[in-house]
Amino acid sequence: MRALSVPAPGQPPEISDLPAPSVADGTVLVKVRAAGFNALDNALAVGVMSEVMPHQYPLVLGRDAAGVVEAVGEGVDHVKPGDEVFGHILLVPPIQAGTVAEYAVLPAAAVAAKPSAVDFVTAAALPLAGAAALGAVDGIDPQPGQTVLVIGAGGGVGSYAVQLIAARGATVIATAAADDADRLKALGAATVVDYTTGSVADQVRAARPDGIDAIIDLVSYAADSLPLDLLVKGGKVASTLGAADEQTLAALGLTGTNVMAAPTREVIAPLAQQVADGTLTVDVTTTLPLARAAEGLATLASGAARGKIVVTFDN
Structure with a gap:
């Protein structure tokens, strides 16, 4: 099968021919029609996590996919061959299997039926x-x-966060580049702060001098990078990169959580139904054929990614 893989530690990703994976107990073999990129894929490609989790090579990139079930392993009864599905390869060691390939094996716990109203790229x-x-x-x-202030709203996670917050009746202030403003406002942001023109904190303070209630930060790795002084007492912080330090927040009368995404079918199936119902938009800004998949990784690495990048297959 054709796949985007890292052949050995320190080598760049390349399109290669690899043996197709085999289904095992508790897994689903999927003929991939589309695979989504995430920032995590760049980290895996350059071996950032190799000291935390063992990597095996060739390492196929990609964690998200949508396609058609080819086979199911023992104990899998919620999908069957021929079903259209989508899902995720959970991050468990050893890291080797991926989804930017013609075939992928996904854990059954992270595979859900794809609603017919949702296409493969979107899923x-x-x-x-x-x-x-x-x-x-x-x-x-x-x-x-x-x-709520969403810092780093221009990417894939941010595009979903803006919508989910707005759907709960809260006002969203999003940080992004100026050319993202119209897109994010269409997704539900009330205000878009251009982080390239000056201090985000100053711009938010000018817009909300009485303070804000919460921050979702998608770009910072440490609490001292967060504009915590914008928050009212009792304000909340959520970070996807570990920046919500409990002691720092508690000293300021704030609370927070560091988010570990759990794309199990119990989580992703309701999200897909929201997409099918038209209440959640999947913001795909770039689709690439497998032959150009490395370009998607380069875009992520440059920090220029906007919305989601998806690789498509003609198999």
């Missing part, structure tokens, strides 16, 4: 980013009338 862009956004939004539990 492939949903699992990890959608689950991360939902975890972050649940972490701050926005209430009607509150104001």
Whole structure:
């Protein structure tokens, strides 16, 4: 099968011919029609996590996919061969299997039936980013009338977070580049702060001098990078990169949570139904054929990604 893989540690990803994977107990073999990229894929490609989790090579990139079930392993009874599905390869060691390939084996726990109203490209862009956004939004539990700042709203997770917050009746202030403003406002942001023109904190403070109720931060790795002084007492923080330090927040009368996305079928199936119902938009901004998949990784690495990037297959 053709796949985007890292042949050995330190080598760049390439399109290669690899043996197709085999189904095992508790797994689903999928003929992939589309695979979604996430920032995690770049980390795996360059071996950032190799000291935490063992990697095996050649390492196939991609964690999200949508396609048609080819076979199911023992104990799998919620999908069958021929079903259209989508899902995620959970991050468990050893890291080797991926979804940017003509065939992928996914754990049954992270495979859900694809609603007929949702196409393969859309479904492939949903699992990890959608689950991360939902975890972050649940972490701050926005209430009607509150104001939430989403830092790094221009990417895939941000595009979902903006919508999920707005759907709960809260006002969204999103940080992004100027050319993302119209797109994010269409997704539900009330205000878009251009982080390239000056201090985000100053711009938000000018717009909300009485303070804001919560922050979802998608770009910071440490609490001292967060504009915590914007929050009212009792304000909440959710971080996808571990920046919500409990002691720092508690000293300021704040609370927070570090989000670990869990794209299991119990999480992703309801999100897909929202997409099918038209209440959640999957913001795919770039689709690429497998031959150009490495370009998608390069876009993510450059920080220029907007919305979701999906690789398509003609198999």
